[in-house]
Amino acid sequence: MAIITISRGCFSHGKDIAEAVAKRLGYECISQEVLLEASRTFDLPEEKLFASLHDAPGLMERITHVRQRFIDSIQTALLEHVVKDNVVYHGFAGQILLDGIDHVLKVRVIADMEARINLLMQRQQITRDVAVARIDREDEERVEWYRSIYRIDANDPRLYDLVLHIGRLTVADACDIVCRTATGKSFQATPASSSALLDLALTNHVKVAIKDVCKADIRCRDGIVHLRVKGQKIKASGVAGPEIQHQVQDQIRDDLYQKIIGLVSSIPGVKEIDCAVDTPYTV
Incomplete structure:
Protein backbone atom coordinates (compact mmCIF):
# COMPACT_ATOMS: atom_id res chain seq x y z
CA MET A 1 0.00 0.00 0.00
CA GLN A 188 4.99 0.34 1.88
CA ALA A 189 2.94 1.97 4.61
CA THR A 190 4.00 1.12 8.16
CA PRO A 191 2.08 1.74 11.38
CA ALA A 192 4.42 4.67 12.05
CA SER A 193 4.05 6.28 8.61
CA SER A 194 0.27 5.77 8.60
CA SER A 195 0.03 7.34 12.04
CA ALA A 196 2.18 10.29 10.88
CA LEU A 197 -0.14 10.80 7.91
CA LEU A 198 -3.23 10.82 10.12
CA ASP A 199 -1.57 13.27 12.52
CA LEU A 200 -0.56 15.58 9.68
CA ALA A 201 -4.04 15.47 8.15
CA LEU A 202 -5.65 16.35 11.47
CA THR A 203 -3.11 19.11 12.17
CA ASN A 204 -3.86 20.73 8.82
CA HIS A 205 -7.61 20.49 9.35
CA VAL A 206 -7.34 22.20 12.73
CA LYS A 207 -5.12 24.90 11.23
CA VAL A 208 -7.65 25.66 8.50
CA ALA A 209 -10.61 25.49 10.90
CA ILE A 210 -9.26 28.22 13.20
CA LYS A 211 -7.51 30.35 10.54
CA ASP A 212 -10.06 33.18 10.82
CA VAL A 213 -9.99 33.13 14.63
CA CYS A 214 -6.34 33.12 15.66
CA LYS A 215 -2.90 31.74 15.02
CA ALA A 216 -1.79 28.84 17.17
CA ASP A 217 0.96 26.29 17.62
CA ILE A 218 -0.75 22.99 16.79
CA ARG A 219 0.35 19.41 17.43
CA CYS A 220 -1.79 16.33 16.90
CA ARG A 221 -1.06 12.82 18.05
CA ASP A 222 -3.48 9.89 17.85
CA GLY A 223 -6.52 12.17 17.81
CA ILE A 224 -5.35 14.36 20.69
CA VAL A 225 -5.02 18.01 19.62
CA HIS A 226 -2.63 20.28 21.47
CA LEU A 227 -3.03 24.01 20.84
CA ARG A 228 -1.10 26.92 22.28
CA VAL A 229 -2.32 30.45 21.50
CA LYS A 230 -0.08 33.34 22.37
CA GLY A 231 -1.60 36.36 24.05
CA GLN A 232 -3.41 38.72 21.69
CA LYS A 233 -2.56 42.41 21.64
CA ILE A 234 -5.37 44.72 22.71
CA LYS A 235 -5.46 48.47 23.03
CA ALA A 236 -5.40 49.80 26.58
CA SER A 237 -8.33 51.92 27.68
CA GLY A 238 -7.54 55.22 29.34
CA VAL A 239 -10.87 55.17 31.17
CA ALA A 240 -11.14 51.74 32.80
CA GLY A 241 -9.13 50.98 35.91
CA PRO A 242 -6.74 48.02 36.29
CA GLU A 243 -9.41 45.69 37.70
CA ILE A 244 -11.76 46.30 34.78
CA GLN A 245 -8.86 45.92 32.35
CA HIS A 246 -8.06 42.51 33.82
CA GLN A 247 -11.71 41.45 33.59
CA VAL A 248 -11.78 42.44 29.93
CA GLN A 249 -8.56 40.53 29.26
CA ASP A 250 -9.93 37.42 30.98
CA GLN A 251 -13.18 37.65 29.03
CA ILE A 252 -11.35 37.94 25.70
CA ARG A 253 -9.23 34.91 26.58
CA ASP A 254 -12.25 32.85 27.68
CA ASP A 255 -14.26 33.79 24.57
CA LEU A 256 -11.37 32.82 22.32
CA TYR A 257 -10.93 29.54 24.17
CA GLN A 258 -14.60 28.64 23.78
CA LYS A 259 -14.59 29.52 20.08
CA ILE A 260 -11.54 27.35 19.44
CA ILE A 261 -13.01 24.42 21.38
CA GLY A 262 -16.28 24.71 19.43
CA LEU A 263 -14.54 24.69 16.05
CA VAL A 264 -12.00 21.96 16.77
CA SER A 265 -14.38 19.59 18.56
CA SER A 266 -16.51 19.36 15.40
CA ILE A 267 -13.63 18.02 13.30
CA PRO A 268 -13.85 14.26 12.58
CA GLY A 269 -11.11 12.30 14.29
CA VAL A 270 -10.63 14.64 17.25
CA LYS A 271 -10.69 12.63 20.48
CA GLU A 272 -9.38 15.14 22.98
CA ILE A 273 -8.39 18.81 23.01
CA ASP A 274 -5.61 20.32 25.11
CA CYS A 275 -5.92 24.08 24.55
CA ALA A 276 -3.94 26.80 26.32
CA VAL A 277 -4.71 30.45 25.56
CA ASP A 278 -2.40 33.08 26.98
CA THR A 279 -3.93 36.18 28.55
CA PRO A 280 -4.13 39.15 26.15
CA TYR A 281 -1.82 42.06 26.85
CA THR A 282 -2.32 45.78 26.40
CA VAL A 283 -0.26 48.08 24.20
Missing part, protein backbone atom coordinates in the same frame (compact mmCIF):
# COMPACT_ATOMS: atom_id res chain seq x y z
CA ALA A 2 1.46 3.32 -1.07
CA ILE A 3 0.67 6.82 -2.20
CA ILE A 4 2.10 7.99 -5.51
CA THR A 5 2.44 11.60 -6.65
CA ILE A 6 3.26 12.32 -10.28
CA SER A 7 4.58 15.77 -11.13
CA ARG A 8 5.02 16.79 -14.73
CA GLY A 9 5.19 19.65 -17.17
CA CYS A 10 2.12 20.08 -19.34
CA PHE A 11 1.87 17.59 -22.23
CA SER A 12 4.61 15.32 -20.88
CA HIS A 13 2.37 12.22 -20.58
CA GLY A 14 2.19 12.50 -16.79
CA LYS A 15 -1.59 12.06 -16.78
CA ASP A 16 -1.31 9.01 -19.06
CA ILE A 17 1.25 7.42 -16.76
CA ALA A 18 -0.79 8.17 -13.64
CA GLU A 19 -3.90 6.55 -15.10
CA ALA A 20 -1.95 3.51 -16.33
CA VAL A 21 -0.29 3.02 -12.93
CA ALA A 22 -3.59 3.38 -11.06
CA LYS A 23 -5.30 0.88 -13.36
CA ARG A 24 -2.55 -1.72 -13.02
CA LEU A 25 -2.27 -1.42 -9.23
CA GLY A 26 -5.99 -1.01 -8.62
CA TYR A 27 -5.39 2.39 -7.02
CA GLU A 28 -7.64 5.43 -7.09
CA CYS A 29 -6.43 8.13 -9.51
CA ILE A 30 -7.16 11.75 -8.55
CA SER A 31 -6.22 15.24 -9.71
CA GLN A 32 -8.61 18.20 -9.79
CA GLU A 33 -11.12 16.28 -7.68
CA VAL A 34 -9.28 17.45 -4.58
CA LEU A 35 -10.20 21.05 -5.47
CA LEU A 36 -13.87 20.11 -5.43
CA GLU A 37 -13.46 18.46 -2.03
CA ALA A 38 -11.72 21.54 -0.61
CA SER A 39 -14.38 23.79 -2.11
CA ARG A 40 -17.21 21.79 -0.53
CA THR A 41 -15.53 21.19 2.83
CA PHE A 42 -14.38 24.74 3.47
CA ASP A 43 -17.00 26.63 1.44
CA LEU A 44 -14.44 28.24 -0.88
CA PRO A 45 -14.88 29.25 -4.55
CA GLU A 46 -13.50 26.53 -6.81
CA GLU A 47 -12.08 29.06 -9.29
CA LYS A 48 -10.05 30.74 -6.52
CA LEU A 49 -8.70 27.39 -5.37
CA PHE A 50 -7.64 26.58 -8.93
CA ALA A 51 -5.96 29.97 -9.29
CA SER A 52 -4.10 29.44 -6.02
CA LEU A 53 -2.39 26.36 -7.52
CA HIS A 54 -1.83 27.84 -10.95
CA ASP A 55 -1.08 31.57 -10.86
CA ALA A 56 1.90 33.06 -9.07
CA PRO A 57 0.75 35.35 -6.22
CA GLY A 58 0.77 39.10 -6.67
CA LEU A 59 2.33 41.54 -4.21
CA MET A 60 -0.86 42.06 -2.19
CA GLU A 61 -1.42 38.30 -1.86
CA ARG A 62 2.12 37.89 -0.55
CA ILE A 63 1.54 40.56 2.08
CA THR A 64 -1.86 39.29 3.23
CA HIS A 65 -1.04 35.56 2.83
CA VAL A 66 -4.45 34.99 1.21
CA ARG A 67 -2.93 32.53 -1.28
CA GLN A 68 -1.41 30.41 1.48
CA ARG A 69 -4.81 30.05 3.13
CA PHE A 70 -6.25 28.57 -0.08
CA ILE A 71 -3.27 26.23 -0.43
CA ASP A 72 -3.67 25.09 3.19
CA SER A 73 -7.30 24.19 2.44
CA ILE A 74 -6.31 22.20 -0.65
CA GLN A 75 -3.55 20.42 1.26
CA THR A 76 -5.99 19.51 4.02
CA ALA A 77 -8.48 18.06 1.53
CA LEU A 78 -5.72 16.09 -0.20
CA LEU A 79 -4.32 14.71 3.06
CA GLU A 80 -7.73 13.59 4.24
CA HIS A 81 -8.32 11.93 0.87
CA VAL A 82 -5.08 9.92 0.83
CA VAL A 83 -5.12 8.64 4.42
CA LYS A 84 -6.62 5.41 3.12
CA ASP A 85 -3.55 4.93 0.86
CA ASN A 86 -3.62 3.25 -2.56
CA VAL A 87 -3.89 6.59 -4.37
CA VAL A 88 -2.17 8.09 -7.40
CA TYR A 89 -2.28 11.90 -7.34
CA HIS A 90 -1.24 13.74 -10.49
CA GLY A 91 -2.50 17.18 -9.55
CA PHE A 92 -0.37 20.24 -8.96
CA ALA A 93 2.26 20.34 -6.17
CA GLY A 94 1.72 16.82 -4.83
CA GLN A 95 5.43 16.45 -4.08
CA ILE A 96 5.15 19.46 -1.74
CA LEU A 97 1.68 18.98 -0.28
CA LEU A 98 2.46 15.39 0.75
CA ASP A 99 6.08 15.93 1.72
CA GLY A 100 7.34 14.21 4.85
CA ILE A 101 5.24 11.03 4.61
CA ASP A 102 7.54 8.02 4.26
CA HIS A 103 5.28 5.87 2.08
CA VAL A 104 4.71 8.56 -0.57
CA LEU A 105 6.53 7.81 -3.83
CA LYS A 106 7.29 11.11 -5.56
CA VAL A 107 7.71 10.85 -9.34
CA ARG A 108 8.70 13.53 -11.85
CA VAL A 109 7.90 12.99 -15.55
CA ILE A 110 9.74 15.03 -18.18
CA ALA A 111 9.75 15.05 -21.97
CA ASP A 112 11.66 16.88 -24.71
CA MET A 113 10.16 20.18 -25.80
CA GLU A 114 9.68 19.01 -29.37
CA ALA A 115 7.70 15.98 -28.24
CA ARG A 116 5.50 18.17 -26.03
CA ILE A 117 4.84 20.59 -28.88
CA ASN A 118 3.88 17.79 -31.25
CA LEU A 119 1.57 16.20 -28.67
CA LEU A 120 -0.23 19.49 -28.03
CA MET A 121 -0.59 20.21 -31.76
CA GLN A 122 -2.01 16.73 -32.32
CA ARG A 123 -4.45 16.79 -29.42
CA GLN A 124 -5.83 20.28 -29.93
CA GLN A 125 -5.33 20.79 -33.67
CA ILE A 126 -3.43 24.05 -33.27
CA THR A 127 -0.43 25.55 -35.02
CA ARG A 128 3.14 25.09 -33.89
CA ASP A 129 3.50 28.76 -32.90
CA VAL A 130 0.39 28.61 -30.70
CA ALA A 131 1.56 25.35 -29.11
CA VAL A 132 5.03 26.75 -28.35
CA ALA A 133 3.57 29.92 -26.82
CA ARG A 134 1.18 27.96 -24.62
CA ILE A 135 3.80 25.55 -23.30
CA ASP A 136 6.27 28.36 -22.65
CA ARG A 137 3.61 30.30 -20.74
CA GLU A 138 2.58 27.30 -18.66
CA ASP A 139 6.20 26.44 -17.82
CA GLU A 140 6.98 30.01 -16.79
CA GLU A 141 3.89 30.22 -14.57
CA ARG A 142 4.74 26.97 -12.80
CA VAL A 143 8.35 27.97 -12.23
CA GLU A 144 7.26 31.32 -10.78
CA TRP A 145 4.59 29.69 -8.59
CA TYR A 146 7.07 27.35 -6.91
CA ARG A 147 9.70 30.07 -6.64
CA SER A 148 7.42 32.70 -5.11
CA ILE A 149 5.62 30.43 -2.63
CA TYR A 150 8.12 27.72 -1.66
CA ARG A 151 11.43 29.18 -2.88
CA ILE A 152 12.23 26.00 -4.78
CA ASP A 153 12.82 24.86 -8.35
CA ALA A 154 10.20 22.26 -9.29
CA ASN A 155 12.70 20.71 -11.72
CA ASP A 156 15.20 19.97 -8.94
CA PRO A 157 15.60 16.16 -9.02
CA ARG A 158 16.23 16.09 -5.26
CA LEU A 159 12.51 16.70 -4.71
CA TYR A 160 11.65 13.30 -6.21
CA ASP A 161 12.32 9.61 -5.77
CA LEU A 162 12.11 8.94 -9.51
CA VAL A 163 12.66 11.19 -12.54
CA LEU A 164 11.46 9.59 -15.79
CA HIS A 165 12.32 10.98 -19.22
CA ILE A 166 9.67 10.02 -21.75
CA GLY A 167 11.35 9.50 -25.09
CA ARG A 168 13.21 6.26 -25.36
CA LEU A 169 11.23 5.37 -22.25
CA THR A 170 7.61 4.88 -23.29
CA VAL A 171 4.51 5.43 -21.17
CA ALA A 172 4.36 1.65 -20.71
CA ASP A 173 8.01 1.56 -19.60
CA ALA A 174 7.38 4.36 -17.10
CA CYS A 175 4.32 2.55 -15.78
CA ASP A 176 6.39 -0.60 -15.21
CA ILE A 177 9.08 1.32 -13.32
CA VAL A 178 6.62 3.20 -11.09
CA CYS A 179 4.62 0.06 -10.28
CA ARG A 180 7.71 -1.96 -9.37
CA THR A 181 9.01 0.83 -7.16
CA ALA A 182 5.67 1.52 -5.47
CA THR A 183 5.17 -2.14 -4.58
CA GLY A 184 8.70 -2.50 -3.21
CA LYS A 185 9.48 -2.55 0.50
CA SER A 186 10.73 1.05 0.64
CA PHE A 187 7.32 2.61 -0.05
Whole structure:
Protein backbone atom coordinates (compact mmCIF):
# COMPACT_ATOMS: atom_id res chain seq x y z
CA MET A 1 0.00 0.00 0.00
CA ALA A 2 1.46 3.32 -1.07
CA ILE A 3 0.67 6.82 -2.20
CA ILE A 4 2.10 7.99 -5.51
CA THR A 5 2.44 11.60 -6.65
CA ILE A 6 3.26 12.32 -10.28
CA SER A 7 4.58 15.77 -11.13
CA ARG A 8 5.02 16.79 -14.73
CA GLY A 9 5.19 19.65 -17.17
CA CYS A 10 2.12 20.08 -19.34
CA PHE A 11 1.87 17.59 -22.23
CA SER A 12 4.61 15.32 -20.88
CA HIS A 13 2.37 12.22 -20.58
CA GLY A 14 2.19 12.50 -16.79
CA LYS A 15 -1.59 12.06 -16.78
CA ASP A 16 -1.31 9.01 -19.06
CA ILE A 17 1.25 7.42 -16.76
CA ALA A 18 -0.79 8.17 -13.64
CA GLU A 19 -3.90 6.55 -15.10
CA ALA A 20 -1.95 3.51 -16.33
CA VAL A 21 -0.29 3.02 -12.93
CA ALA A 22 -3.59 3.38 -11.06
CA LYS A 23 -5.30 0.88 -13.36
CA ARG A 24 -2.55 -1.72 -13.02
CA LEU A 25 -2.27 -1.42 -9.23
CA GLY A 26 -5.99 -1.01 -8.62
CA TYR A 27 -5.39 2.39 -7.02
CA GLU A 28 -7.64 5.43 -7.09
CA CYS A 29 -6.43 8.13 -9.51
CA ILE A 30 -7.16 11.75 -8.55
CA SER A 31 -6.22 15.24 -9.71
CA GLN A 32 -8.61 18.20 -9.79
CA GLU A 33 -11.12 16.28 -7.68
CA VAL A 34 -9.28 17.45 -4.58
CA LEU A 35 -10.20 21.05 -5.47
CA LEU A 36 -13.87 20.11 -5.43
CA GLU A 37 -13.46 18.46 -2.03
CA ALA A 38 -11.72 21.54 -0.61
CA SER A 39 -14.38 23.79 -2.11
CA ARG A 40 -17.21 21.79 -0.53
CA THR A 41 -15.53 21.19 2.83
CA PHE A 42 -14.38 24.74 3.47
CA ASP A 43 -17.00 26.63 1.44
CA LEU A 44 -14.44 28.24 -0.88
CA PRO A 45 -14.88 29.25 -4.55
CA GLU A 46 -13.50 26.53 -6.81
CA GLU A 47 -12.08 29.06 -9.29
CA LYS A 48 -10.05 30.74 -6.52
CA LEU A 49 -8.70 27.39 -5.37
CA PHE A 50 -7.64 26.58 -8.93
CA ALA A 51 -5.96 29.97 -9.29
CA SER A 52 -4.10 29.44 -6.02
CA LEU A 53 -2.39 26.36 -7.52
CA HIS A 54 -1.83 27.84 -10.95
CA ASP A 55 -1.08 31.57 -10.86
CA ALA A 56 1.90 33.06 -9.07
CA PRO A 57 0.75 35.35 -6.22
CA GLY A 58 0.77 39.10 -6.67
CA LEU A 59 2.33 41.54 -4.21
CA MET A 60 -0.86 42.06 -2.19
CA GLU A 61 -1.42 38.30 -1.86
CA ARG A 62 2.12 37.89 -0.55
CA ILE A 63 1.54 40.56 2.08
CA THR A 64 -1.86 39.29 3.23
CA HIS A 65 -1.04 35.56 2.83
CA VAL A 66 -4.45 34.99 1.21
CA ARG A 67 -2.93 32.53 -1.28
CA GLN A 68 -1.41 30.41 1.48
CA ARG A 69 -4.81 30.05 3.13
CA PHE A 70 -6.25 28.57 -0.08
CA ILE A 71 -3.27 26.23 -0.43
CA ASP A 72 -3.67 25.09 3.19
CA SER A 73 -7.30 24.19 2.44
CA ILE A 74 -6.31 22.20 -0.65
CA GLN A 75 -3.55 20.42 1.26
CA THR A 76 -5.99 19.51 4.02
CA ALA A 77 -8.48 18.06 1.53
CA LEU A 78 -5.72 16.09 -0.20
CA LEU A 79 -4.32 14.71 3.06
CA GLU A 80 -7.73 13.59 4.24
CA HIS A 81 -8.32 11.93 0.87
CA VAL A 82 -5.08 9.92 0.83
CA VAL A 83 -5.12 8.64 4.42
CA LYS A 84 -6.62 5.41 3.12
CA ASP A 85 -3.55 4.93 0.86
CA ASN A 86 -3.62 3.25 -2.56
CA VAL A 87 -3.89 6.59 -4.37
CA VAL A 88 -2.17 8.09 -7.40
CA TYR A 89 -2.28 11.90 -7.34
CA HIS A 90 -1.24 13.74 -10.49
CA GLY A 91 -2.50 17.18 -9.55
CA PHE A 92 -0.37 20.24 -8.96
CA ALA A 93 2.26 20.34 -6.17
CA GLY A 94 1.72 16.82 -4.83
CA GLN A 95 5.43 16.45 -4.08
CA ILE A 96 5.15 19.46 -1.74
CA LEU A 97 1.68 18.98 -0.28
CA LEU A 98 2.46 15.39 0.75
CA ASP A 99 6.08 15.93 1.72
CA GLY A 100 7.34 14.21 4.85
CA ILE A 101 5.24 11.03 4.61
CA ASP A 102 7.54 8.02 4.26
CA HIS A 103 5.28 5.87 2.08
CA VAL A 104 4.71 8.56 -0.57
CA LEU A 105 6.53 7.81 -3.83
CA LYS A 106 7.29 11.11 -5.56
CA VAL A 107 7.71 10.85 -9.34
CA ARG A 108 8.70 13.53 -11.85
CA VAL A 109 7.90 12.99 -15.55
CA ILE A 110 9.74 15.03 -18.18
CA ALA A 111 9.75 15.05 -21.97
CA ASP A 112 11.66 16.88 -24.71
CA MET A 113 10.16 20.18 -25.80
CA GLU A 114 9.68 19.01 -29.37
CA ALA A 115 7.70 15.98 -28.24
CA ARG A 116 5.50 18.17 -26.03
CA ILE A 117 4.84 20.59 -28.88
CA ASN A 118 3.88 17.79 -31.25
CA LEU A 119 1.57 16.20 -28.67
CA LEU A 120 -0.23 19.49 -28.03
CA MET A 121 -0.59 20.21 -31.76
CA GLN A 122 -2.01 16.73 -32.32
CA ARG A 123 -4.45 16.79 -29.42
CA GLN A 124 -5.83 20.28 -29.93
CA GLN A 125 -5.33 20.79 -33.67
CA ILE A 126 -3.43 24.05 -33.27
CA THR A 127 -0.43 25.55 -35.02
CA ARG A 128 3.14 25.09 -33.89
CA ASP A 129 3.50 28.76 -32.90
CA VAL A 130 0.39 28.61 -30.70
CA ALA A 131 1.56 25.35 -29.11
CA VAL A 132 5.03 26.75 -28.35
CA ALA A 133 3.57 29.92 -26.82
CA ARG A 134 1.18 27.96 -24.62
CA ILE A 135 3.80 25.55 -23.30
CA ASP A 136 6.27 28.36 -22.65
CA ARG A 137 3.61 30.30 -20.74
CA GLU A 138 2.58 27.30 -18.66
CA ASP A 139 6.20 26.44 -17.82
CA GLU A 140 6.98 30.01 -16.79
CA GLU A 141 3.89 30.22 -14.57
CA ARG A 142 4.74 26.97 -12.80
CA VAL A 143 8.35 27.97 -12.23
CA GLU A 144 7.26 31.32 -10.78
CA TRP A 145 4.59 29.69 -8.59
CA TYR A 146 7.07 27.35 -6.91
CA ARG A 147 9.70 30.07 -6.64
CA SER A 148 7.42 32.70 -5.11
CA ILE A 149 5.62 30.43 -2.63
CA TYR A 150 8.12 27.72 -1.66
CA ARG A 151 11.43 29.18 -2.88
CA ILE A 152 12.23 26.00 -4.78
CA ASP A 153 12.82 24.86 -8.35
CA ALA A 154 10.20 22.26 -9.29
CA ASN A 155 12.70 20.71 -11.72
CA ASP A 156 15.20 19.97 -8.94
CA PRO A 157 15.60 16.16 -9.02
CA ARG A 158 16.23 16.09 -5.26
CA LEU A 159 12.51 16.70 -4.71
CA TYR A 160 11.65 13.30 -6.21
CA ASP A 161 12.32 9.61 -5.77
CA LEU A 162 12.11 8.94 -9.51
CA VAL A 163 12.66 11.19 -12.54
CA LEU A 164 11.46 9.59 -15.79
CA HIS A 165 12.32 10.98 -19.22
CA ILE A 166 9.67 10.02 -21.75
CA GLY A 167 11.35 9.50 -25.09
CA ARG A 168 13.21 6.26 -25.36
CA LEU A 169 11.23 5.37 -22.25
CA THR A 170 7.61 4.88 -23.29
CA VAL A 171 4.51 5.43 -21.17
CA ALA A 172 4.36 1.65 -20.71
CA ASP A 173 8.01 1.56 -19.60
CA ALA A 174 7.38 4.36 -17.10
CA CYS A 175 4.32 2.55 -15.78
CA ASP A 176 6.39 -0.60 -15.21
CA ILE A 177 9.08 1.32 -13.32
CA VAL A 178 6.62 3.20 -11.09
CA CYS A 179 4.62 0.06 -10.28
CA ARG A 180 7.71 -1.96 -9.37
CA THR A 181 9.01 0.83 -7.16
CA ALA A 182 5.67 1.52 -5.47
CA THR A 183 5.17 -2.14 -4.58
CA GLY A 184 8.70 -2.50 -3.21
CA LYS A 185 9.48 -2.55 0.50
CA SER A 186 10.73 1.05 0.64
CA PHE A 187 7.32 2.61 -0.05
CA GLN A 188 4.99 0.34 1.88
CA ALA A 189 2.94 1.97 4.61
CA THR A 190 4.00 1.12 8.16
CA PRO A 191 2.08 1.74 11.38
CA ALA A 192 4.42 4.67 12.05
CA SER A 193 4.05 6.28 8.61
CA SER A 194 0.27 5.77 8.60
CA SER A 195 0.03 7.34 12.04
CA ALA A 196 2.18 10.29 10.88
CA LEU A 197 -0.14 10.80 7.91
CA LEU A 198 -3.23 10.82 10.12
CA ASP A 199 -1.57 13.27 12.52
CA LEU A 200 -0.56 15.58 9.68
CA ALA A 201 -4.04 15.47 8.15
CA LEU A 202 -5.65 16.35 11.47
CA THR A 203 -3.11 19.11 12.17
CA ASN A 204 -3.86 20.73 8.82
CA HIS A 205 -7.61 20.49 9.35
CA VAL A 206 -7.34 22.20 12.73
CA LYS A 207 -5.12 24.90 11.23
CA VAL A 208 -7.65 25.66 8.50
CA ALA A 209 -10.61 25.49 10.90
CA ILE A 210 -9.26 28.22 13.20
CA LYS A 211 -7.51 30.35 10.54
CA ASP A 212 -10.06 33.18 10.82
CA VAL A 213 -9.99 33.13 14.63
CA CYS A 214 -6.34 33.12 15.66
CA LYS A 215 -2.90 31.74 15.02
CA ALA A 216 -1.79 28.84 17.17
CA ASP A 217 0.96 26.29 17.62
CA ILE A 218 -0.75 22.99 16.79
CA ARG A 219 0.35 19.41 17.43
CA CYS A 220 -1.79 16.33 16.90
CA ARG A 221 -1.06 12.82 18.05
CA ASP A 222 -3.48 9.89 17.85
CA GLY A 223 -6.52 12.17 17.81
CA ILE A 224 -5.35 14.36 20.69
CA VAL A 225 -5.02 18.01 19.62
CA HIS A 226 -2.63 20.28 21.47
CA LEU A 227 -3.03 24.01 20.84
CA ARG A 228 -1.10 26.92 22.28
CA VAL A 229 -2.32 30.45 21.50
CA LYS A 230 -0.08 33.34 22.37
CA GLY A 231 -1.60 36.36 24.05
CA GLN A 232 -3.41 38.72 21.69
CA LYS A 233 -2.56 42.41 21.64
CA ILE A 234 -5.37 44.72 22.71
CA LYS A 235 -5.46 48.47 23.03
CA ALA A 236 -5.40 49.80 26.58
CA SER A 237 -8.33 51.92 27.68
CA GLY A 238 -7.54 55.22 29.34
CA VAL A 239 -10.87 55.17 31.17
CA ALA A 240 -11.14 51.74 32.80
CA GLY A 241 -9.13 50.98 35.91
CA PRO A 242 -6.74 48.02 36.29
CA GLU A 243 -9.41 45.69 37.70
CA ILE A 244 -11.76 46.30 34.78
CA GLN A 245 -8.86 45.92 32.35
CA HIS A 246 -8.06 42.51 33.82
CA GLN A 247 -11.71 41.45 33.59
CA VAL A 248 -11.78 42.44 29.93
CA GLN A 249 -8.56 40.53 29.26
CA ASP A 250 -9.93 37.42 30.98
CA GLN A 251 -13.18 37.65 29.03
CA ILE A 252 -11.35 37.94 25.70
CA ARG A 253 -9.23 34.91 26.58
CA ASP A 254 -12.25 32.85 27.68
CA ASP A 255 -14.26 33.79 24.57
CA LEU A 256 -11.37 32.82 22.32
CA TYR A 257 -10.93 29.54 24.17
CA GLN A 258 -14.60 28.64 23.78
CA LYS A 259 -14.59 29.52 20.08
CA ILE A 260 -11.54 27.35 19.44
CA ILE A 261 -13.01 24.42 21.38
CA GLY A 262 -16.28 24.71 19.43
CA LEU A 263 -14.54 24.69 16.05
CA VAL A 264 -12.00 21.96 16.77
CA SER A 265 -14.38 19.59 18.56
CA SER A 266 -16.51 19.36 15.40
CA ILE A 267 -13.63 18.02 13.30
CA PRO A 268 -13.85 14.26 12.58
CA GLY A 269 -11.11 12.30 14.29
CA VAL A 270 -10.63 14.64 17.25
CA LYS A 271 -10.69 12.63 20.48
CA GLU A 272 -9.38 15.14 22.98
CA ILE A 273 -8.39 18.81 23.01
CA ASP A 274 -5.61 20.32 25.11
CA CYS A 275 -5.92 24.08 24.55
CA ALA A 276 -3.94 26.80 26.32
CA VAL A 277 -4.71 30.45 25.56
CA ASP A 278 -2.40 33.08 26.98
CA THR A 279 -3.93 36.18 28.55
CA PRO A 280 -4.13 39.15 26.15
CA TYR A 281 -1.82 42.06 26.85
CA THR A 282 -2.32 45.78 26.40
CA VAL A 283 -0.26 48.08 24.20
